[in-house]
Amino acid sequence: MLRSRLPSRLRTQQFFSSRHQLKSVARIIPFSTNGEQQSSSTRQKIVPITVTVALGLAAATYFFFPDPYRGAPTTKNAPLSPSHFTPVKVISNEHSGPDTKLLKIAVPSQLLPAPEDRTAFFTPIWSVFIKDDDIQVERPYTPLEGVNENGHMLFWIKKYPKGEVGRWLHSKVPGDEIELRGPLMTWPWMEDKYDEVVMISGGTGITPFYQLFHTLIANPSTTSKTRFTLLHSSRIPEELPPSAILDPLVQYSSSNPDKFRLHVFVDSQDGSTPPSPIPEIHTGRISETDIRRCIGLGKLRLSWWQKLYQKEEPVDLTQRRILFIVCGPEPMINAISGPYGRNYSQGPVGGMLAAIGFSSSQVRKL
Numbered sequence: 001m002l003r004s005r006l007p008s009r010l011r012t013q014q015f016f017s018s019r020h021q022l023k024s025v026a027r028i029i030p031f032s033t034n035g036e037q038q039s040s041s042t043r044q045k046i047v048p049i050t051v052t053v054a055l056g057l058a059a060a061t062y063f064f065f066p067d068p069y070r071g072a073p074t075t076k077n078a079p080l081s082p083s084h085f086t087p088v089k090v091i092s093n094e095h096s097g098p099d100t101k102l103l104k105i106a107v108p109s110q111l112l113p114a115p116e117d118r119t120a121f122f123t124p125i126w127s128v129f130i131k132d133d134d135i136q137v138e139r140p141y142t143p144l145e146g147v148n149e150n151g152h153m154l155f156w157i158k159k160y161p162k163g164e165v166g167r168w169l170h171s172k173v174p175g176d177e178i179e180l181r182g183p184l185m186t187w188p189w190m191e192d193k194y195d196e197v198v199m200i201s202g203g204t205g206i207t208p209f210y211q212l213f214h215t216l217i218a219n220p221s222t223t224s225k226t227r228f229t230l231l232h233s234s235r236i237p238e239e240l241p242p243s244a245i246l247d248p249l250v251q252y253s254s255s256n257p258d259k260f261r262l263h264v265f266v267d268s269q270d271g272s273t274p275p276s277p278i279p280e281i282h283t284g285r286i287s288e289t290d291i292r293r294c295i296g297l298g299k300l301r302l303s304w305w306q307k308l309y310q311k312e313e314p315v316d317l318t319q320r321r322i323l324f325i326v327c328g329p330e331p332m333i334n335a336i337s338g339p340y341g342r343n344y345s346q347g348p349v350g351g352m353l354a355a356i357g358f359s360s361s362q363v364r365k366l
């Protein structure tokens with residue numbers, strides 16, 4: 001989700017509108033070859049030049065201009081939908097740590113689906129596109145608790161020094177109007193497909209997992225047997241998620257350890273304090289050993305005397321009904337699950353999860 005190296009206009013296009021962009025490029029190519037009949041030698045010269053210029057223009061547009069969602073109008077009275085923007089009111093926008101805010105907005109409740117249709121309409125994990133009106137660009141954000149009966153959505157939003165929409169959202173005050181469209185599917189949850197789900201997040205990468213937690217994990221169906229583990233890391237204690245996120249996770253994990261386990265990490269202890277008390281904070285990045293331990297596998301490497309006396313049975317982990325979902329800054333995704341593929345497709349599993357022995361179908365990079 002939070003791919004730090006590319007401007008997020010590229011990331012969001014990959015998620016939701018790269019097809020649209022590719023279609024535009026594809027249209028340009030036949031267009032340039034559909035002219036009047038020409039002599040074959042002239043055509044031989046003109047066609048490649050036209051195609052090159054058209055592709056160059058398309059590429060320049062793609063890479064250097066912001067990504068206004070040109071097709072989506074703003075509609076005040078139509079029900080919430082991914083195909084148009086809906087104006088919504090900011091209710092609150094509070095500091096929640098260095099560079100982060102908790103933003104609450106209200107969608108007019110008459111624009112929400114009927115209560116009995118909402119569960120199907122807002123299936124986790126979903127996000128909405130929020131449009132920065134000043135520069136007409138949109139970015140996806142994840143409502144932490146989905147949407148409540150009053151139409152409220154709560155977001156945990158990080159701003160980056162040069163980030164466009166994050167900084168713009170941080171400047172909003174109660175009463176301001178912003179526009180959003182959605183819901184858009186980030187990843188579809190499938191009930192009871194897995195015995196075990198391990199979520200690994202860094203920074204605001206926790207937001208999709210919190211939505212899953214709030215909607216499903218903390219309210220499991222009576223038949224659900226899936227066990228969940230969340231490994232979350234932030235850089236320093238004060239950058240850990242705010243108590244609105246951490247407290248429910250901590251409480252639920254301590255009262256339901258058989259259903260949900262939580263492990264919190266910080267890269268380093270700088271003397272700052274976490275936003276709320278956490279029973280245990282591990283210092284250091286999430287490692288292969290941490291992942292192995294949380295799924296009940298033995299030590300990473302046996303010492304020479306252990307190798308001598310207790311041979312580890314090779315286990316085929318690819319048969320386990322387990323899913324790893326990873327969401328965070330790109331270097332973290334790379335280290336844990338391997339890099340994305342071309343055009344931010346999933347790509348094969350790599351990193352620690354491949355080293356432990358899991359297959360690509362057991363790993364999802366958000």
Ligand SMILES: Cc1cc2nc3c(=O)[nH]c(=O)nc-3n(C[C@H](O)[C@H](O)[C@H](O)COP(=O)(O)OP(=O)(O)OC[C@H]3O[C@@H](n4cnc5c(N)ncnc54)[C@H](O)[C@@H]3O)c2cc1C
Nearest residue numbers: 002004008139140141142157158160162163164165166207
């Ligand atoms: C499905 C989905 C859901 C998301 N949900 C949330 C959410 O709930 N909360 C949230 O805060 N974000 C979320 N994001 C990320 C969000 O959409 C934006 O990418 C992010 O807010 C940066 O956008 P921007 O316009 O502020 O920065 P941009 O203008 O896109 O970035 C400009 C510069 O800022 C820096 N930068 C931007 N992003 C990062 C990063 N991740 N790490 C390090 N540096 C960065 C880089 O230097 C970059 O070149 C989500 C993304 C996806 C795909």
